[in-house]
Amino acid sequence: MLLIMSCRISNIVHKILVSSIRRESTNSFGLVRKKCVRLSLPILSNTTQWISTDHRLCSQKNMPDQNSFASRTHTCGEMRCTHIGEQVTICGWIQYQRHGLFVILRDFSGLIQILIPQDESAGHLKKTLFDLPLESVVRVTGNVVPRPPGQENSEMPTGEIEVQAQDIEVLNICKKLPFEIKDFVKKSEALRMQYRYLDLRSVQMQYNLRLRSRMVMKMKEYLCNLHGFVDVETPTLFKRTPGGAKEFVVPSREPGRFYSLPQSPQQFKQLLMVAGIDRYFQVARCYRDEGSKPDRQPEFTQVDIEMSFVDQAGIRKLIEGLIQYSWPEDKGQIGVPFPSITYSEAMQYYGIDKPDTRFEWKIIDISEGFRNTDIGFLRDALSKPEESVRAICVPDGAKQLKSKDIEFLRKNSRAQFNQEVTVVALKPDGSWKSPLSKLLTEEQKHLLCQATQAKAGDLLLLTAGEHEPVCRALGKLRLQCAELLESRGVAVRDSSAFHFLWVVDFPLFLPKEDEPDKLESAHHPFTAPHPQDALLLYTQPDKVRSQHYDLVLNGSEIGGGSIRIHNAELQQYVLEKILKEDKRLLSHLIEALDSGAPPHGGIALGLDRFIAIIAGAPSIRDVIAFPKSYRGRDLMSNAPDFVAAEDLVPYHISVSWPAVSQEAEGEQPEIPASGKGFNHT
Amino acid sequence: MLLIMSCRISNIVHKILVSSIRRESTNSFGLVRKKCVRLSLPILSNTTQWISTDHRLCSQKNMPDQNSFASRTHTCGEMRCTHIGEQVTICGWIQYQRHGLFVILRDFSGLIQILIPQDESAGHLKKTLFDLPLESVVRVTGNVVPRPPGQENSEMPTGEIEVQAQDIEVLNICKKLPFEIKDFVKKSEALRMQYRYLDLRSVQMQYNLRLRSRMVMKMKEYLCNLHGFVDVETPTLFKRTPGGAKEFVVPSREPGRFYSLPQSPQQFKQLLMVAGIDRYFQVARCYRDEGSKPDRQPEFTQVDIEMSFVDQAGIRKLIEGLIQYSWPEDKGQIGVPFPSITYSEAMQYYGIDKPDTRFEWKIIDISEGFRNTDIGFLRDALSKPEESVRAICVPDGAKQLKSKDIEFLRKNSRAQFNQEVTVVALKPDGSWKSPLSKLLTEEQKHLLCQATQAKAGDLLLLTAGEHEPVCRALGKLRLQCAELLESRGVAVRDSSAFHFLWVVDFPLFLPKEDEPDKLESAHHPFTAPHPQDALLLYTQPDKVRSQHYDLVLNGSEIGGGSIRIHNAELQQYVLEKILKEDKRLLSHLIEALDSGAPPHGGIALGLDRFIAIIAGAPSIRDVIAFPKSYRGRDLMSNAPDFVAAEDLVPYHISVSWPAVSQEAEGEQPEIPASGKGFNHT
Incomplete structure (x- = not known):
């Protein structure tokens, strides 16, 4: 295949150079092309399959160059009437073949119709193309021509034109697939996960992953370029939190010593404030071992933010600006500031701390x-x-x-x-x-x-x-x-509406579930008390409200944070006198607060859920490229898997096999036939 | 402290509102201030301590607003003569006190001199400030005034002005520090690591972390906004690679089954190409358990890139553009294209595959x-x-x-x-x-x-x-x-020069170290053979060159990648016939190539080392916020640490204690007194 490619290149180059009109740059293949074509796009119908997700996602002003450095001049989905008369080279997958006359080629940007010349001299082209299985990969060079009058397809963004093939190269032949790509979304969750690389070819998954990438990029622009936040990476091999039952352990080469994979960078972000970083953010990978909870992932991502010399209102304004700035254009406008409700109001009017206010x-x-x-x-x-x-x-x-x-x-x-x-x-x-x-x-x-x-x-x-x-x-x-x-078909909530809501004034402590006469932190022990309740802390700690805030979208908690305790004595009082923690375990944090900690606060947004809600996806699995099953399995590679005993020797651990082997159980298919386990909530 | 803050706010607000001239926006504290002051900066001398790292790093056109949402109007380092006459509120750490007259305040952006009024009515201000230990945190409101003639400090970017204090709030009092902040860089590596949050206050560490953040941001802009790459997060809990001796294992709740922390997202990035993502990038956390190697970290970061329909020249051009786009302004200009040398030339002229061409x-x-x-x-x-x-x-x-x-x-x-x-x-x-x-x-x-x-x-x-x-x-x-x-003081290499070099045409296979008559992959089994050597593969595989390329900077390898095999039969031949691997172990990859894989290739840049070289840092630890020691320890929290036996029960593992306990050894200080173990190479 590689040899065929190489031989053909000179041929293409020759052809294109001959007709090099209206073109400005060459890419690394020597393909001459217009640099970054800017299109004016018609409004696309929602029902149209395979429309360009990028066209839906980005404004025409900021269109990236999708063809730079590649062996094509255009993507399949970007061509329009304005390209008529141009010679183009495109690469893509065979979506379908029709009447021995047309081939529909697909890439991430959409579909284009290729017209196969019917004269005898092009017989080899026709034979090559129509013998190929669907989903084979080809490169086509040809001229953009208008479709004959009456044959335009208004459902297809490229429906007014087609590409008259002059040369075709087969880049890869697709063998039998486990299912047809087009109705793939109807397949079972297990099959989708096992062949995730095929599932990701669907219009919806392409849209979801690109939406996520673009929103994260906009968030970073807002934080880093507009507001001077510093993107700092924090360790994921850390010390186990005492009682951190949901933390994965990672054995080290020192006997009996383990790292743990942290549930959030909470300690590090606070230490960065003590370090004078002033404004920190990170798109942070976090870990939580919750066994098999639906719609939870053992690893997940949060947009983690902390800043110094800020109050609650400051953080809320920051986040409102962040979300407004990164909001996708195709999802309508959102207004700021977001409404706010106290925890006790939320409980009183909605009976829950994350009300769906749609x-x-x-x-x-x-x-x-x-x-x-x-x-x-x-x-x-x-x-x-x-x-x-x-x-x-x-x-x-x-x-x-x-x-x-x-x-x-x-x-x-x-x-x-x-x-x-x-x-x-x-x-x-x-x-x-x-x-x-x-x-x-x-x-x-x-x-x-x-x-x-x-x-x-x-x-x-x-x-x-x-x-x-x-x-x-x-x-x-x-x-x-x-x-x-x-x-029953009654419209109660507008599925295209986005209702953000701040929930504030949470209690700082709650009675422990198993020992109701003792208190535990409602969120975490670093949360600052509400300034109005500062004195209550020493008399009626159970009545103290906190400076914690949650951000709720359509009834899902998508973020939470707080102003932190920056005073070492206060922190020590909370840990020692109220929570009865062994203060030595967090002594390095107390010591840090004592060395000139600025007042600070922050928030973390749960990226997976946030993007899922915006994309209208039924599960966070639909916005994660390679998710785990609800039992924490990677069904493509079959992780987690058995490891040879000798591979555990350097880590000084051995497997304690249960009395009755659960191996057989472990092999059972674990995904329910219905998608029931994969909803939000 | 919180109460004091609250009471004072209204006071400040009042004062500032009274003199609100030349100001355009309010932040969440109600502090009125000029929105994003744009400065023209003098050229700063390299020797000046505490100059604004942000001023060094970013062009004045794209200055982010460092004061948005915060309870200050300005940063310490940003004020100049143009601010004379303004009332400002600044927050910072007390760097030093002088003659009962001045306090030097510091934040991440630099230093500012605070002038304490000497009249009796301001006696409380003076007493408050001069009683405070160094590194205490205060908020100061006052007027910007010119320094008296002859008292300007040309070594200090803010040296022509000072702030005449009107109001001061103590935000936090610093207790005794383990060392003085200013000569902290001379402390031992172990002390620096133990009190990392203090070490990070140094000018050099602030510069390094901000340089890193800014370069990564520019890289993302280039990839995502200019060239349509999609930022996709891939799992870090994955399946163990057979023979992956350097992979950390993570026990799961299924007896005997382990995840592993991958050394790179190699398989996922290739699967994303099969999935039609077309252009992928990720700033990816990777893991490698190498025990105690100097200047290696158990977790490290790579800028991971893969694209479809590309050749070697395309990837090289992409990376040259990426580095040129993200290159920091204060490090001079770099030219592209980078020179290129074959592996055999590198060996012939420099005796190494990563020549230092300075x-x-x-x-x-x-x-x-x-x-x-x-x-x-x-x-x-x-x-x-x-x-x-x-x-x-x-x-x-x-x-x-x-x-x-x-x-x-x-x-x-x-x-x-x-x-x-x-x-x-x-x-x-x-x-x-x-x-x-x-x-x-x-x-x-x-x-x-x-x-x-x-x-x-x-x-x-x-x-x-x-x-x-x-x-x-x-x-x-x-x-x-x-x-x-x-x-001996002879100038051999210019320490401010940056010599990039591509090394290409590596051998595809090398003799196995322990069995020299067998071959192993020089890089990894997915690397495509050089097109000119495609047929040699079947006759003399040891003579085949690969399509692998390394990027070398000043004699350090900072990146490597290749065009991959996209043909299933070729991949199978390499795995089965040449490498004698059990093909079932990678059957999901073969199956993926067979389902319409596009030609593709990519690269990974080692971010830690790359930034360290640019920053002129002696070790990658100087560009990582919270690095591990050379023995893989976090000296601040003392991770990895012992875990209670009952916490291991859910994971079905137990510790196999060695015959002679190494616990005592584990407690020994592990950082050598000299910085010898922390060099590049």
Whole structure:
């Protein structure tokens, strides 16, 4: 193949040099071509397959030169009417052949139709091309000509032209594929992962990976070029955090000593502030060993940011600017500043700390309406000061949800939150279908509908009890009802909308799950207390709010950060007196704070999830080139794999085989047939 | 501290708002300031300490806004005469206090002199500031004023002005430091590593990390924005390569199964080409477990590049453009294209595959002059067809090198290459001091001096024997003599010069070290053979040249790559017939090549070494924020460290303790007192 290529080059060069009109530069192959053709593009329909992802992603002003240094003059997808009359050389994959007359050639930029001359002298071209299996790779030289009138294809960006082939070289012949590329997205997740290099040829995966690359590039421009952030790489072979149960260990050649792969560069980014770096960022690879959680990856990427002499508002403004600057043009505009909500408001109105604000359905406190009620469980709830009765109203819920659905929701609420849900279905005529119907007066019913803005066809879900479980249960019901309605075709959330939201004023500490009388950090021990609560720290630490902030997009947490403690005594107090940690374990951090640490704060954005939401991808696996399966496997190479015992000797470890070998189990196919395990949430 | 900050803010805001002239934007602290002040900078002397590294690194046109989102209006180092009359707020570290009158404040951008009002009303300011230990962190608000005539400091970029303090806040008090910051660079490597966050405050480390960040940013702009490369992240938890003795293993939760940390994304980058990504790059973290090699790091970074439809010349042009585009302005200009040399020429003239071409001293074949010699060992050597007599001429070598030096060189050559070195010292009067002196006629001596261009005061070093050891020995002597002369103050190599060089036409295979009748890949099994040698592959594979290329800078290899094999049959032939590998181990790669792989090639640049050479740093540790010691330790956190046995249970491994515990040894200080272990080479 290499020999064929070499012989043909001189031939092409000759041909092209002969007709070198309107061309300005040569590439390394001696191919003469116009330097960086700038196109004016028609608006592309969303349904068109194989349109140029790059054309969708970048403005025409900043088009990179996709043909520099390569043995082609143009990409398949970039040619338009303006190229008519030019001789071009293109490289690509055979997408399909038609009528012995046309070959459709594909590269990352799109499709182009190649017209095969039908005269006898070009018989060899025809034979070569039509004998080739699909997905074979060829290089074609020819002239750009208009398609005959009436044969234009308006669905195809290159549909007004075709390339009349003059010379063809076969660069590689494709052997039998495990499936056809075009309907590949319908294949099972396991097959997609096993042949990931074929899966990545799909329009959607090309779009996703290019979107990711371009957004990351814009983020770096914003941080580095506009705001003076320094891109610093931090180690991934680090010391194990005490109790870091989710950290992978890496044996070293020193007996018994292990590195660990850190979950984030938290300590390093703070030390860089102490070091006077002033503004740090890193697109950082992080590691978390969570076994088999759906839509989590053992390695993931965060855009990690820290800066000195900043407050919460500063970080938020920085991030709003960052996201606005890097936002893809084809996804509409986003407004800044992003709205902000406190943690306690989020819990009160949405029952969750990452509210999906694309739709309303807020939780409403309807305690007032039941102050004088005779209904036992409501009266009981209201007799205690910390309890209340709350509800959500699901518009059209009575119309759309069946008894079976409602039974499922109630059961779920009982199991997960220990909350009884009382249901009011408002019939089309406005009358009530509810166990409460006979217990309430018309007046009370009217007041309830007024408070919840419920109307005919809506569904009211009520719970009573302590604040937190009541809100959490209703928050969950809100999301479940939205999903159920959407599955019936009701538009609840605009899938093309992007609702950003800051959640602030989190509690600094939470009771430990297993020892509720002890406190643990709600986020991490380096988070600074809220300035207004600074004194509470010494009296009622459980009441202290923190300077932590989360960034939420469409109900997913895509980032979180905080202003950090920069005072060594405060840090020591938190570690020693409140968290009862062994302070020696973090003594190097205390020592660092004591050596002139500036006030500082930062944030980390979860890049995988963020890009997945923007791309509209169902799973973070769709924005990662080579993801692991939900059990942490690489299905292409079959990693992790067995290692010879002698290869473990230098690391002074040996395998402790379980009593019953799980090897057989390990070999089982692990991907469920449905894509169920691969959703967000 | 937080409370103090908050109270003072309103005060500052008030003051600044009152005098808000010539200012255009507010930051999140409400501090009004000029948006991105653009300065014209004087040329800075190299000796000036604490000059703004950013000013050295970036052109004034593209100055980022270093003050956005922060609680300051200016950085310490950016202020000039043009700021006189402005009220500014700056944050920084106390560098030193003088005469109860001045405080010198430092941040990453440089130094500024703060003038403390001497009137009684400002007594508290004075007391606060002069009581503070050095390296404490303060925020100062004041007016920019000119220094009194005659008191300007021309060594200091901000030396024409000072800031008359109006308000001061203490942000953090520095406790006793383990050493003074200013002469910190003279501390031992171990101390520098243990207190890395202090070491990084030095001007040189700030410069190095910012240089690195900026160059990487420019590289990304070039690749992504100008040439359409896609930044794709590849996994670092991968499958162990068979025989990958240098790969760290990472135990998984499946008994006996391990991931490994790959040495490079080689397989993934090729698969991305098969996937039609067309142009890939990544600033990739790579891992290599080499135990304790000087100037190697267990984790390191490479700029990893691959593209489709490209040849060797294309990749070289791409990289030349990349380096030229990202080259720092303060390091002079570099010319392209870079010169190129074949592997065999490199060996012939420099005795090494990474010649330092900053100086000549080439190896000269002087066999002709000895064709009819009576000197036994020379005659013997020349009687065999593959042997020769060669020499290098060390200018001024006779003048500078002592007998002791020469004895050291000869001994070394004998030990390392089994080569006897014959020495000719040309005395100031041109006469010979050499064992050959009496054995050669004047005519022969004259011819030899002519051939080697030796003149009075020079030193000739001769060896005879087989081509390779002769050249390798002389190549080593060439470098050793250069170092010796430089240590005596003779300028051999220009330390500010940057000599790039491509080395090409490497052999594709080399005899295995332990089984010389078998072949192994000179680089890796995916390297394509040279097109001119394609047929030799089937007859004399040991004679085949490859399409591998190395990029050398000042005698260090900073990059390497190749055009890859894209034909499945050829790849299979190489793996199976030549390398005798078990082809099943790489079956997924063969399968990928068979599914429509485009011709492709790439390169990887070793970022750490490249930046170290440009920065003029003695070790790659000087361009890595948190490097490991030469034994792979993090001396700040003491990683790797012991892990509780129960933490290993989920990974089904246990420690195999050696018979004699090496724990005590592991605790020993491991950094040599001198920096000897930390050089390049």
